[in-house]
Amino acid sequence: MKKPAITGVKIDELIASRWSPRAFDPDFLIDDEIIKALFEAARWAPSCYGDQPWKYILFNKQDATAFSAALNCLSVGNQDWAMDASILILVCANKNFNHNGEPNRFHQYDTGAASENICLQASSMNLSAHQMGGFDIQKAKELAEIPDEFEILSFIAVGSVLDQSKMNQSQKEREVAVRNRKPLEEVYNINTWKK
Numbered sequence: 595m596k597k598p599a600i601t602g603v604k605i606d607e608l609i610a611s612r613w614s615p616r617a618f619d620p621d622f623l624i625d626d627e628i629i630k631a632l633f634e635a636a637r638w639a640p641s642c643y644g645d646q647p648w649k650y651i652l653f654n655k656q657d658a659t660a661f662s663a664a665l666n667c668l669s670v671g672n673q674d675w676a677m678d679a680s681i682l683i684l685v686c687a688n689k690n691f692n693h694n695g696e697p698n699r700f701h702q703y704d705t706g707a708a709s710e711n712i713c714l715q716a717s718s719m720n721l722s723a724h725q726m727g728g729f730d731i732q733k734a735k736e737l738a739e740i741p742d743e744f745e746i747l748s749f750i751a752v753g754s755v756l757d758q759s760k761m762n763q764s765q766k767e768r769e770v771a772v773r774n775r776k777p778l779e780e781v782y783n784i785n786t787w788k789k
């Protein structure tokens with residue numbers, strides 16, 4: 595199933611094709627080379643001072659115990675669909691610069707950019723990524739033994755979208771819902787905040 599952005603002006607096809615599905619194929623497993631490509635894409639994101647503050651923890655369905663422990667960190671609503679993804683990625687960011695230990699006020703900004711690279715790389719390989727803020731941070735911190743200097747930002751579920759013919763009614767309704775965005779005029783102003 596595809597759900598391309600309906601745009602007023604033409605944008606790059608890859609950006610238009612990315613979306614956040616909730617119906618994944620539960621039997622689909624991702625091979626290691628593809629997983630490496632996701633993190634390679636993150637690796638090449640820009641960052642302040644080239645600091646690369648991101649750190650990702652991978653939970654692969656092929657390791658059922660680890661995957662279900664990660665799944666258990668998610669809100670019930672997210673578990674409901676993320677259980678069918680092939681991998682879960684915990685997204686963390688170093689709060690301090692590597693070169694001098696001073697606070698890095700761009701750690702979230704840079705890690706968000708790297709994570710969008712993961713989402714776009716997934717789309718480019720005919721996979722889908724769905725980011726999540728709905729999870730128990732403390733549980734994830736303890737599970738993956740994340741050090742205090744790292745902030746835990748999100749989870750990303752990656753997998754293959756379930757064929758529409760195999761979706762149940764509630765999956766179908768969720769997946770065909772219209773994608774909404776603010777109008778373009780609200781996205782940017784020229785020269786000043788005031789219109």
Ligand SMILES: Cc1cc2nc3c(=O)[nH]c(=O)nc-3n(C[C@H](O)[C@H](O)[C@H](O)COP(=O)(O)O)c2cc1C
Pocket residue numbers: 612613614615672724725726727728729748773
């Ligand atoms: C930081 C962040 C947190 C999100 N948290 C959740 C979440 O907990 N559960 C969920 O189903 N979707 C979550 N989403 C997905 C958004 O709802 C989705 O990206 C948005 O509705 C736009 O849809 P699209 O990605 O298909 O364009 C999150 C997205 C981001 C970037």
